[in-house]
Each structure stands twice: as structure tokens, then as C-alpha cells.
Amino acid sequence: MPRFPVVTPLSRLSKPNPSCPATESLSGHSSAWILPLFPPGLDCIDLPECRYRGIIVTNASVVFCEDVADCAVGLLLDVLRRISAADRFVRGGLWPVKEDYPLGFKLGGKRVGIVGLGHIGSEIAKRLAAFGCSIAYNSRKQKPSVAFPFYANVRELAANSDVLVLCCALTKETHHIVNKDVMTALRKEGVIINVGRGALIDEKEMVQLLVQGELGGAGLDVFEKEPDVPTELFALDNVVLSPHFAVCTPESLERLMELVINNLETFFSNKPLLSVVSNE
Secondary structure (H helix, E strand, O other): OOOOOEEEEOOOOOOOOOHHHHHHHHHHHHOOEEEEOOOOOOOOOOHHHHHHHHEEEOOOOHHHHHHHHHHHHHHHHHHOOOOHHHHHHHHOOOHHHOOOOOOOOOOOEEEEEEEEEOOOHHHHHHHHHHEEEEEEOOOOEEEEEOOOOOOOOHHHHOOOEEEEEOOOOOEEEHHHHHHHHHHHHOOOEEEEEOOOOOHHHHHHHHHHHHHHHOOOOEEEOOOOOOOOOHHHHOOOOOOEEEOOOOOOOOOHHHHHHHHHHHHHHHHHOOOOOOOEEOOO
């Protein structure tokens, strides 16, 4: 039997818990062989403590990456072409009265900066490149196998982008990685899409810039204090909101169960686990 326990983050099925269940479980059950968890990604798992205790951590991002990428592109299309706002315009009976509806913007040709070019970021890049967008990225390290321009500084990435897509992990280093300075560099026409974690953005500053017309729009699947969403956003037609469900489709949940079962089977068979989180 394997010597080490395994921690498997399953999916975002509930809002983040400030009291990390992984840390409590590690301290209270250090001799456990298997520790099944349902946290929203890895930001609620004490990775250094896991490494110290020899605990192997696996990640389900490979299961969700396509669905999250689809949602990110959908949010961007919605913001640019004003689809949700147009739906409200028609349903509200305004078409016969006002006749003209504000024009949306073309997606093709946009400069898209992706913050976090992992599994999800790579799928987003692949989809947006097919639309004719030019892609650049910021990540912990430059990826030699990737031809897209790399920016070590998020502000510089924003200054050279029309759209900023956030899909990186939430860590101490990435908390509020998109601050007022970054959003100002994105300029008044810039659009922010967040399918990562709410705290990647300084939400108060973003709301203020959107209300003042200093930011072009936003597509948000995540928020700092879920499920509470800043009410100022509700009245803005250039903002599209989603209840942190980018990962959730029937197909992805089925693949998730398959991955968990396969990891358990390989664990008890003393074979290499699938989708192991790097120790870097």
C-alpha cells in the first residue's frame, strides 16, 4: 500500500471558506491515507504543508479547462456585442420605442492579454486565436514552447492589450494582481474577463472605474465576497455577471467523477497518480 495520502480537489461546488478545511484536516488527521475535499481549486489547500508531510495533491483543472475557456469566450463576446443587454432591450419592449440599439464591438483583431497560461489559459488562447485575436500572456514563468509574447509584468501586459483575461491561481502574490494601476493601463475601452478568483482584482477599484466610465466593460464569473456582488454592477449594461459556474457542465462533472475514481484506483494500486500538482 502507498505510504502517502492523496488530496484531490474536486470542484467549485460551494463558495470559498476562509477557514481552509484542508489545513484543518491535515493537522487533525495527519495519518489519514486519503483526504477527499471539495474546495474551489488550490487556493484553499496549504500546499507547503502538504509537501512537508509528503502528501500528493492532484488537480482537476484538466477536466474543467475547456468548459471554463468556453465560458470566458462567451463572457467576452457578450460584453463586446452587448448580447445580454440587447436581450433586456427587446424583452423590455424598448425596440419599438427607441428603435436604434448601441452598436457592439468586433472580437476579431482584439489584443488579448491572458494572466495565467496554464490548462485553462491555453484553451482560452486557442479559442480566441481562432477568432483572429492576437494573444500575449503573463505567467509565473515564460513558457519556451509558447510562441505568444510574454510579459513578466501585468501592467505592461494590460498596456498592450484591449482585453485582459484572468485565469490564474489565487495566491499571496496574485491577490489584487489587477489593481487600479493595471486597470488604468488597460484604458477606457479595455475589457476585463475574470474566470479565476474574485480577489485577483481589486473589486472596489474596478467597480468605481466601471461606474465612472473609465473602463470599457467586464465579464465576471467570480467575486471577492461570494455570493455577495457589488450592487453598483447591476445597472451597468457593459457588465455581464455569472454565479461562479464556469466549471460546471454535466459533461465536466462526469469527467470529474471519472478522474477522482481513476486517481483512487491508481493510488491503491501503487501507480503514478493523474494530474499531480507540481511542487514548484
